[in-house]
Amino acid sequence: MSRSLRCCVPFALVLLCSAVSAAPQNLTVISFGGATKQAQDKAYFQPFNASGAGRVVAGEYNGELSKIKAMVDVGHTSWDVVEVESPELLRGCDEGLFERLDPARFGDPAQFVPGTLSECGVATYVWSMVMAYDNGKLARAPSSWADFWNVADFPGKRGLRKGAKYTLEIALLADGVKPEQLYEVLGTAEGVSRAFAKLDQIKGNIQWWEAGAQPAQWLIAGDVVMSAAYNGRIASAQKEGMKLSIVWPQSLYDPEYWAVVKGTPNKALAEDFIAFASQPQTQKVFSEEIPYGPVHREALKLLPATVQQQLPTAEANLAGARAVDAGFWVDHGEELEQRFNAWAAR
Template sequence: MSRSLRCSVPFALAFLSASVWAAPQDLTVISFGGATKQAQEKAYFQPFNASGAGNIIAGEYNGELSKIKAMVSAGHTSWDVVEVESPELLRGCEEGLFEKLDPGRFGDAANFVPGALTECGVATYVWSMVMAYDQSKQAKAPQSWADFWNVADFPGKRGLRKSAKYTLEIALLADGVKADEVYKVLSTPQGVTRAFAKLDQIKSNIQWWEAGAQPAQWLVAGDVVMSAAYNGRIASAQKEGMKLSIVWPQSLYDPEYWAVVKGTPNKALAENFIAFASQPQTQKVFSENIPYGPVHRQTLPLLPKDVQEQLPTAEANLAGAQAVDAEFWVDHGEELEQRFNAWAAR
């Protein structure tokens, strides 16, 4: 990769081909919407468009691979770049839904967090599933997922994402399993039974959420006393003046990835966009607008200390946190989601 990848944003596209001087080519980039997409617009989409390198057509989806699979099967790929969670990246790569990428195309791997450059994707940020609560509505602050289960001292509804993923890990953490042993326990039938038994204890107190914006809304409205939530959504609410707090210990963190849909005629431009979005300077703008952790190691020093402290990749916030095991969810996700849905419906 050209050394220009490390220069300032106005010169950051020097490595692009001369074709950028022609009429800008459309590139459809699909992400998860909400506050994350707004930050992507400011950090990546608008600057890329302004450079003349291409014309981003931004869309959003819920992360389902079925839409991508249908495109690839039909041989009609209308999406070029998609944001995917780590298990979906692994699964989609195995199923041939994503183009194989050359990691060297995006820079020195040593400049990125471990696992950022993969066969079929490039990490774009690190997020955390955290516990959040409204400090203005709590006489005392919850400290752990065990407190989340303590309905005697913290009466009221609790918010959890309506899925096996994250929810089963949280249940085991609440039951006293050490963070680094969660997936070892969850990979056994006894561990799965233990997690559901723990969820049974507070099932009548759970308010299930499916959209990332819901936890903050429910906390402010007083509909729930605490909730599992995406750290970036809570931080955005804090910026708007909402008195919400994050409990970082026992959080679950995971990278999100850019992947290129198999069969796109715009693979070269897609890789150019991903390279552009992987620079310290563009990642700095992203993390300034939403506190998700940058994947390029040279980004953190560019950010103010108060911003660094809100990021999942800040050293203090990683202490006691656990990485989501993507391979576990690829291997066991389907069966566990089916069991979870059956359990939740009862």
């Protein structure tokens, strides 16, 4: 079957089309490795291979755009699909590193979490920066970032990520800024100063973390009484029997995306794979393996309530959350990180 005909058929017929092919076509899919890649292998890579639509050759990288840019610049693209974080998706799209995608290939946009379909990418999952605490070490449960700042009622160290991103948002939320106004405020000089002034209030109580595993470790050891943390890390600790809890209101959520590298000769197959990985059933398997939120709303209905409760895209958890504004950090990240580093060093 010719590639032009194959591109025109809906994904449901890909198996039929591929059945008349001599051999499945290879598709190089690059992601971030670790537990996420293991979950992707079970949910997406192996089932896609079994469908006969193509054969995933899986690899991993650290998310750097430089490798992708080098391929595109020389016109020799050896990667087809890459997992990218939201700021890199915007940068890569603007720089012409990713193919424009046809949103009609992936289903009804209304069935996807807002912000998870874009011209250059389709989100594969959503993670959140949340507040976590050990419910066995506090007299009462905290319920907001304002409680995080309340060292009188919750004495002890607090864990925060060592960087401007997420930390400045958290400071403004603690200072009473509404989630929907967060980046409007942070986009002003007065708003930035307000965030740093808020951080000044508890600077002596902050224990800065740089690795995602540290918050859970510190909470379990009693080194901190509460911490900002990646929801997946806390869920993993809970699975191991640790009595840690998550505060979902005012959490900050961010999607990770599939993108197609510019110039790949396998664009049609790449879109087939992304469509396959965007179905409720495959996303259900992924979220059962690792507690990141599916982007297709129907996937949640397939999951047990106990699993849904751990996911950023569950309706109750998403209700009080705020999406991280990737465009804001692309535009202002460098200057704010420099100011944060100078502030932290004082």
